[in-house]
Amino acid sequence: MLLEDVRSPQDIQDLSADELNDLAGQIRETLVTTVSRRGGHLASNLGVVELTLALHRVFDMREDQLVFDVGHQSYVHKLLTGRYWRFQSLRTFGGISGFPKRSESPYDVFETGHASTAISAALGLARARDLQGKKHSVIAVVGDGALTGGLCYEALNDAGSANTRLLVILNDNEMSIAPNVGALSSHLTDLRVSKGWNSTKRKVKSGLQRVPVVGKPLYKFIHLSKSYLKSLIVDEGFFTSLGFHYFGPIDGHNREQLERTLKLAKNFDGPAVIHVLTQKGHGYDKAEEQPERFHGTPPFYVETGDPREASPYPAYGKIMAEELNILADQDPKIVAVTAAMPQGTGLDAFGAAHPNRLFDVGIAEEHAVTMAAGMAAGGLKPYVAIYATFFQRAFDQLVHDVAMQKLPVVFLLDRAGLVGEDGATHHGVFDLAQTLPVPGLTVLAPRDIGELRLMMCWTKEAAGPVVIRYGRKSFDMNERFPNRKFVPGHWEVLLPGADCCLLATGSMVREAVTVHDILEEEGIAAAVVNCSTLKPLDETLLRAFADRPLFTMEEHVLTGGFGSAVNNFLVAEELSAPKIAFGLPDTFVQHGSRGRLLRFLGLMPEQMANRILAVLKPSIKENPDE
8 A cells, every 4th residue: 555545544454464564664765755855853753653553553543532742753643644745845834743733633632842741631631531421542652751751750640540541652762852861761771671571581482382282372362461471570660559550561663563562451441551662763774873863853865864954153052062161171060951952952062071060851841940959059050951942841940949049050042032843832932031020030142153152151250040042043243243242231232323223132133234234225224232131131222222213123922022121111211112023923833944934924134124114214204314
């Protein structure tokens, strides 16, 4: 059967083993080809091909409900649920999402994008089923990395005591984005490599198969009931103590074994866990060799695995790590903390230089922030690098454990702003609304990689908590503005202009310079100010420039962002509010390239310039001498 002919999971129910194996090969070829062109999460999807096929053959997803943790391993699910012909549009503006999306398909019952949420959501679906007297199955597919997040523990504890029918598939590939860390990861490793269990299994199989007549049937019976036998040899108490029935570990690339186990678990009356062992990147040698490189990848050449396009500038994370290494060489109290993202944030380079001073806590942002607070209270200088979208999880810890105690923790928020193709769950567009209201924080946003270096150098002197936000796409404005300076609380006037003033922060400074050039061609002199410190505001400069029309520019939601802060100050001072605040409206922004999204939101330089012209041209004509 051709993959392109699969319109729904019902189309694969009657396929033979050979046909299913061929279909799995087509799926892997489609995954590699499409992701090589569009970018996306490749390694995790290659690892769940057989598992997803088995799930859709054993369960009827027209009624049963499937929830993916994080959701970046849902590509195979999309291909099997009628989205093959749209799959080439993966992660493009107006195309299908790289994550489950309820608006895309009735088979996507719950939207996910951050780790550790699936068990909680699935338990909610199961309780909704029970209260309505329905009988369908609810399944959560959870990566072993997600189990380093505290939300999973809360959900497991509740689900085990609830004694409701819920199936948790533990997809154990020993990787989340970085290699998993922590006690639970060690526990799963013990289950995987238990010598007692594996040697006993081999001996039982060999011995029983030599017994005439009854040997093979008896082995088959024991094989299907192996979870009970294994409980005598392997310590699986973590799950059973919580009230779950445990199946596994089983080979996640053996579809027939998966189907047999799923059928057993499907009829189990209570919460159950199936522990499945898979290989990230399975079937594509480049992803098997570098699973972390192909976790989330830009477009690449299939033959070599090399990226199709290279950025002309080093990533912000690379610059941050270089500067942090220099600071750490000078100060032995400097440490770095990350939540399962050493490669993504650039801290792997810091770890290579200072292996005993990098702490990867797993997918546990709340713990990362409070632990850093403890480190600071103990006399260290912690730097915590987290993606801005994931930092949303640690708001309480930021307020109570860091800011209230005025502890010198530096937060490095990577991927702030629009991150492009990963879409709504990954855009870092709420961090200013999260940090600006918190007393005692210093909040910074560099205009380019050079200013980030200066900010990092300044942080060694900071006595209280500091937040530095920077985007996914890096810039270097040194050629046009070589005389850099950074003083916290003081803004930088990059270009003069008496007709209006463009107050821009972070990534939007570059766009503001282009707006200035467009306005200049129209005879309008616009000052451009790099507002690199968002808290505290440069109140002196704001008062000085309040005599002309002001326009704020930010890559963040308008509610609670930079423009709101400027407006609040000016209104309180009885000065004129900004004419236009450019930023993201009150909506969740879909996926697409950053440039395409900026255009969609009206934030491209020519679009902003046209709106400014519409405001200014009448007054410019009335005052020709100014």
